[in-house]
Amino acid sequence: MEPPLLNDAEEIAALYRELSQFPSLSSASIGPEVTTQYGGKYCNVYTEWSQRDLERAENIKFCHQYLIFHDSHSIVYSSPSGNCTEIKGELLSRDSPSGAQKAVLRKTSNTKGEEKQFLEVWEKNRKVKSIELTALEKHGQVYEDDQFGCLAWSHSETHLLYVAEKKRPKAESFFKPKAPELSSEEELAKTERRDKAIKGEQFVFYEDWGETLVAKSTPVLCVLDIESNNVSVLESVPEHISPGQAFWAPGDTGVVFTGWWHEPFRLGLRYCTNRRSAIFYVDLTGGRCELLSDDNKAIWSPRLSPDQCRIVYLENPASGPHQQCSRLCMYDWYTKLTSVVVEIVPRQSQGDFTGIYSTALSEHCWATDSQRVVLDTIQRSRQELIVVDTVSGSVCSLTKGSRLGSWALLTVDRDLLVARFSTPNCPPMLMVAFLPPAGKEAEVNWVCLEEASPIQEISWDVRTLQPPPEQDNPQYAGLSFEAILLRPTQEPKKAKFPLVVSPHGGPHSVFTTSWMLYPALLCRMGFAVLLVNYRGSLGFGQDSVDSLLGKVGSQDVKDVQFCVEQVLHEELTDPQRVAVFGGSHGGFLSCHLIGQYPGTYKACVARNPVVNVASMVGSTDIPDWCLTEAGLPYDQTALPDPRQGAEMLLCSPMQYVDKVQTPVLLMIGEEDRRVPPKQGLEYYRALKAKGVPTRMLLYPGNNHSLSGVEAEADGFMNIALWLIQHLK
Template sequence: MVQLKHSGPNASTFFNELFELPVPTTGTFDGPNLNVLRVAYSFRDRERKAKRSQTKTFFVPETQEAISTSSFDSTDVLASVVSPSNQRRALLREVSDDKGKKRIVEIWFGSRLEASLDVTEKHEEFNTDLFLSTLSFSPSETALLYSAEAKLDKSTFEGGKADPFDKFRFTPHAGETMYTKKRSTIYLFRWANPGDARSTILPTRTKNDVSLSVLKPVETPAVPVLFGQAVFASEDRIIATGYEYTGDGKLMGVKFCYNKPTALYELQLGPEEKKDDSNTEKSEDKKDAPKLPTVAARVATRLTPPERTVRTPRVLRDENGAATHLFWLSNALGGAHNASATLYSKQLASDASGGQDGEAKALVGPVAEPEPGAFPGIFADDIAQRGFLRVGDTTQVVISSGWGARNTVLLVDASSGAVKELTPSVKGEPQVSYGLLCTDGRNRVVCSRHSPTLPPEVVLGTVDAKGGVSWKVIDTTVVSTELDDALKGLEYSVVPITGRKSVEAIHIGPKSSATDDKKPYSLLMPHGGPHANSMVTFSYLAASFALDGYTLCSPNYTGSTGYGENFVQGLIGNCGSLDVEDCIAAARHFNDQGISENGKWAIWGGSHGGFLTGHLIGQYPDFFRAAILCNPVISLGEISTSDIPDWYYAECGLPFTPATLMTPEMYAKLWAVSPISYVDNVKTPALLCVGEADKRVAPTQGIGYYHALKGRNKVVEMLTFPGETHAMDGVECAATWYEATRDWIRAWTS
């Protein structure tokens, strides 16, 4: 029997180089004239087994061509934001020394440190994820909102001042990758009085001049809420996203699930309540929660209706810095976890008028059935921090969104809702993807531009008064001459699948030759989600396989995003059948087109892609020579530890409420559409890779499948990774499961 055996560190010619390539993640303009651009890059350091960050600084004056750059390691900077005047920058920093980790909040005015505070003993880790994070300057630039995990005050229990059971009382967490987030709290950091002129540099502040307060609502919302994504609308008015607990006490997993109970809330700041000094310095245990002063915050009426969800509120300001409008993305509550988003706006009452806000207005809604090549609706995670441009006499909201098999950048007229694509495909040329990094709030955008054969390059676009854009490449990914030549030997295309409505597949592989007698092995790679998609983006994983000689087929099956709302919703109630049929149809179409060859297929999939892999090797046992399943969904009825239990019901067309219990009838239906029901048919040698800390798909799903296969004398191996979550993206873990995948395929296809 062939077993998994490592073929050596250099078994893939280009994997190590591809694995460590830097990826641009965010950008910011700053400086009084917005002529300084900082771009952050993330990269994997395999030697240190750690992810690291680097920031490059570019000088980008609008009237000159010259661009000078410098770079520095920014691994200890977890998050940053530029102030409304562009003169200040706030940093959340985490540094390590011989005593452990320290957390520091810093305010910089140009190159001068204006204020800082060591908050290590004030709270636990900063929240810097997309969902619970907050980082917002007040209009006067004398205060900063940020989010962190509150400490549990052990002294109140040990001193007999509280019910000792409260120390152990169950508190839900925020789900996948955020299972340490239970008490996400918004903090208010002040270093000056609001009356101080924001354009004048303040004297350097010491710890005696600054204050840190907890934002504490004095009126409890109707349901328990965790607040995040808070932004200042005025000096005393804050708009925040509230993540609401369900009726059965759950806090549903929020990561990339936009159908969960959320709402916009208004918090009105009151006076700061002074801390009780008699209780603050007596504890010997420095791990006790400090007695921070609180700022009373009145919770206004819920700003959005209960049948809608919300995310990333963004405030538009006029040339004087006054807030004029609020924008946010919204989805329907329940159903598909990532469907078309609606962009909403509402006019904000000015401080001087004291009037009422305007009514919420839907600027752009879902597109049910887009015409071929037409706008398919908004498929986006967020609106950028400074997500606005001035184009002629109009204000445009800038959104990075999926459009078919690519990512693009949209301009949405803030008044009319008219949509224009800023980065359209060029007819006759291969499709490329653009990812928005930042805007200057005026007429410039910065994007990463890439494709399956083009590593990311950073491009600066200048938008004219008519919405046209001219691009300048300001940074490219440096690769070896050998890798550059090898990537030029690859080709890719987007292939429509005959007989499957709107279904496409991305083909990547070595350039074909008329003299080729034998075709290479093909690898079917269905994406996860299921409401996500495969795109023409640069991926070290896809590039590594293609450079190793494989032909890749990545289908966008029914349920994928970027093809209109009906295509997303078409999977609901058809999970485990329609998506499976689309995937096998894509592979067969590649055979029919002469791209691939029957009998020379392997398959790899993670999450819902693992679900599809289990189905395909069970329903088509003679089609694939090798299979790899990463954190797969195997049995839909066994869902007890998922942070999104509604997913399993919704995808199969079953109702779900906080009172829902699994019944024998429900279980029978879920069993019938699960890969486990086909386990007896499996012939394909299967490798399972499982993250032991996965909160989205219980590790028991993959482990149970391993035992089911092994108990039936099937060929199966499994690797498990302690501490790894659903994505299994730790540096050592990601490198290991790629190499295991490579060696498993080679073992069964050579």
């Protein structure tokens, strides 16, 4: 008898509604320390969460606050403070250094649907400033993203720094009728009201920074003088640099920022920590712009120490894989010397540290001693918190002995750590602890502020795999990889679970032992779910990342298939009911697997898959990815080479489309700039021509992630019903 598989559409929708309501924890900040009349100390922890609202078809944001009574070394008592409150229209918000004021960037829409942006300053229990930035016409839209965006208080709390789109000249048609003659006074008033429009510039193309950064082309640094309400745009940033991630230099003498080169043309930046960039300093008195770091690397997340003496940042080569193992570097403000604190780790030795893999450092990541830095990093299939001593370079885990799962740092302030913890069967929990003194970090004592109950119906574990000798990569011999297996807790007496195999995208990304909605839903429906971190994944050393270059479509495909065969051989899974499901490079692998191993898979779901690397190179925001992953050199100035096109085609799933028998569901984002929709359409047409059962869903207004609330919900329902239909 088969184990029960949830197959009623209404019951699946009810399950989706239940699990999709778990909120995700996005940010936290810590309020000023207060001493009571009895000598005890407490502070307020402010947290922001987001949750899917299926009725409104949007992600809503809400805040929840907590009180923590402590003695500066340990937490004495903690408790939620009041109920949650939904946050409306806030794009960015930051407390001032003393905690006395708060700055908010807010957007509103008028009755005509026109969007306006306001910069507000709040103090105690009232709003003391509200400046309509749109009306000032000093710049375009303010950036609220985490790539460029910032909202930084000066140390003196008199100025605010932010990033916005450069103001563009107004443009008009050559054939616009001339306005009637005006008197000189009227003409002068009109000129003061608006800039003179330039003819013939209406349809000029402006490059942007690609996927999720559409319409963000030329950022500028802007400073608001809070007392005078005056906004000024810093003019000293070099023309060929896009500035972002800015903060005030020690003593408020100027501004420090990360600058990305945009010559000869912009490449997609999201998830690409290999773009040429550097740290710069603009002196506000002299107006000069000074380079503080190497100018031939990729550099991001600069963070100033509490004593304002040192800046730490992450560094990668300005080429190669989009994400890889990073260096942690430090610049000394007074000696002007740069040092490498943590080096790139080629390979893990004896279960030790595998290196730093982090998309960003937390905005507040320094310990009070201005010597230690706390960050989260992937270590094999787990995300951990580590503390790095910038003097000795020693690395210590803050989470190694804790429950199996994954951790993310939200903030650290006065040595109070705020973190998020989750597992594949437990939604996010809010955790706090004091950072112990140097040398005693392993004694950290975590306290849970917001509990979440594990889902008892889901069990999971991590498997380590060693490829068979014939599949070893001689250049990078002996590498292992891992997979996370979720399965229903209640084991069937006789029959076996259907298996859904899921390789991640990237390919230089990773599945961590954290909460993921789709795998949890599939498991609750009755599927076993296998999440494969094939060689090339992050968290296993730089050698693992490099081993995949030039071997996509081969090494990664073999790793996934080897893992599947091992699980089918050992586990309570049914070899006759196996499906594959992946997005982006995971979609690329899904399409490869059904072409190279057509007998294994009875159903396939591919979200925005790469199917033809050769045809993608001319239309994606990351053309360098196509060549680099195929093992070819990338040069922005090079002309197309037919031999390179042939090699890119040879590593593509399109090579194997003749062998495909598996029914395929394609899910495509109409606004995808990373893997353009034409990729999915190309595969759809090829499969239809071969008579393979194929269905394609096209989601308007959705980009590469297909993360719009409506698309995500509809997508899951279609995936579930497709799997049920073809795994009977």
